[in-house]
Amino acid sequence: MSMTEYDIVIVGSGLGGLTAAVILAKEGKKVCVLEKNNQFGGNLQTFSRSKKIFDTGVHYIGGLSEGQNLHRCFSYLGIMDKLNLEKMPEVFDYVRFGNEGVDYPLAQGYANFVEQLSTYFPQERPAIVQYIVDIQEVCRAFPLYNLEEQTGQAYDHPFLGISVSTYFEQLTANSTLRSVLAGANFLYAGDAYKTPFYVHALTINSYIQSAYRCINGGSQISKQLVRVLRSLGGVALRHQEVVRYHSRDGRIQQVETRDGSRYVADLFISNVEPQTTLKQLDQELFRSVYYNRIQSLPLTVSSFSAHFVLKVGTFPFVGSNIYYHEDKEKLWNLPAYEQKEWPVMYMLSMTEDKSRPGYADTLTCLSVMRFDEVKAWEQSRNTVIKEAARGEGYAEFKKARINRILNKLAVRWPELPSTIVDAYASTPLSYRDYIGTTEGNLYGPEKDVNEMMRSRISPKTKVPNLFFVGQSVGMHGVLGVTIGAVATCMEILGRTYLLDKIKNETHG
DSSP, X not given: OOEEEEEEEEEXXXXXXXXXXXXXXXXXXXXXXXXXXXXXXXGGOEEEETTEXXXXXXXXXXXXXTTSHHHHHHXXXXXXXXXXXXXXXXXXXXXXXXXXXXXXXXXXXXXXXXXXXXXTOGGGHHHHHHHHHHHHHHHHTSGGGGTOOOXXXXXXXXXXGSBHHHHHHHHOSOHHHHHHHXXXXXXTTOBTTTSBHHHHHHHHHHHHHOEEEETTOTHHHHHHHXXXXXXXXXXXXXXXXXXXXXXXXXXXXXXXXXXXXXEEEEEEEEOSOHHHHHHTSOGGGSOHHHHHHHHTOOBOOEEEEEEEEEOTXXXXXXXXXXXXXXXXXXXXXXXXXXXXXXXXXXXXXXXXOTTSTTBEEEEXXXXXXXXXXXXXXXXXXXXXXXXXXXXXXXXXXXXXXXXXXXXXXXXXXXXGGGGEEEEEEEOXXXXXXXXXXXXXXXXXXXXXXXXXXXXXXXXXXXXXXXXXXXXXXXXXXXXXXXXXXXXXXXXXXXXXXXXXXXXXXXTO
């Protein structure tokens, strides 16, 4: 049995874990990151099919222009100037409903956002202006979102206690405008009367500030973070699945991996879901009420992704994402679809063929999917390092669902089916096995405006040397998880100390 000692062991190499690893390694800590998969990065992972690169979960990123919050974080981490990025078109998202034939624009820049959308809703211009004012005010109510220290009363903005739907009902009586503004709610799997409006504001605001794509996939972010970590003397190991935390005298002493290796440290950070982590700990470390609360938290829905490789020079490239909803009312609770009607919504994104500019070479189309649709195969596990066939029934399921998506896309683009060379699919089982989330959920536990404290998970646990990081803590998404990692490290290094260092190094 091998045993190695570190200052800090981080379990899981998602964006949160790698960000925390680099921050702590910059402070001279001896850091080790343990990853169960063949690829680092969690939701940043990419995969290759037919010599084309597809993203697992990162299709565009906000807040990356100079001086903005994610740009400052990535600059501090030492990766900003290493990323291969392209700014998206002026309109980063279009929202479309049924057979209306109208593409409503969501544009970069606050003033531009108002101008573009007001063209379609001239009488609603004051409401659109108010919306822009409100989302910025809500973001200011979360100082850490802007890399500022909390002062005075925390989270006291009146909009922090209302749901997405309640906010929009107060904003305007125009139901179409309400639906357009909430049209990208796939980004947070919104439930009209549960999801707090602040989740919408924190998610959408960064894209209005600026929207970028990663050329050749989001995995470059994790690769650069691992490179920086190793340059600082840190260690990142693949194929090391942690199965058990060993404790003594109320503190974690070491973690054990599936192959029997053990890693000793002074401090441990879990980038794995808290639900899973708690099951790997000695139960006496936590009060049963805490354990039961975490285990019983409702989770966000999962996704089905169809990935298409296209014939060269056959399908025009659209640089914006397209959100389609069959019904304006159903978009307010995405998981509540009828199986026979699926998909009632989709998000479509494309990559441009660099050898034939103006034409797409791949399409990715995502729609929400509940785990119960793939429950028949839930006992199977299939990854690159541990392959296992799920059987013909599963293959037929994926093929049928790809065809359903293709049929939906063909309503708008009748020529699309004839341009497809290959088609692949990812299901909730794929997300579960590769990303490690329970039932393949997209964004961790649901945030419920009716039970704000119950659905909150702190980065600091009752075990003095165990911390959480990742999308279950704070916000999800590239920006949310990065800021969350800063919050976790603030608990370890000191709140003002770390923020001051980030500000000083990035001249923010």
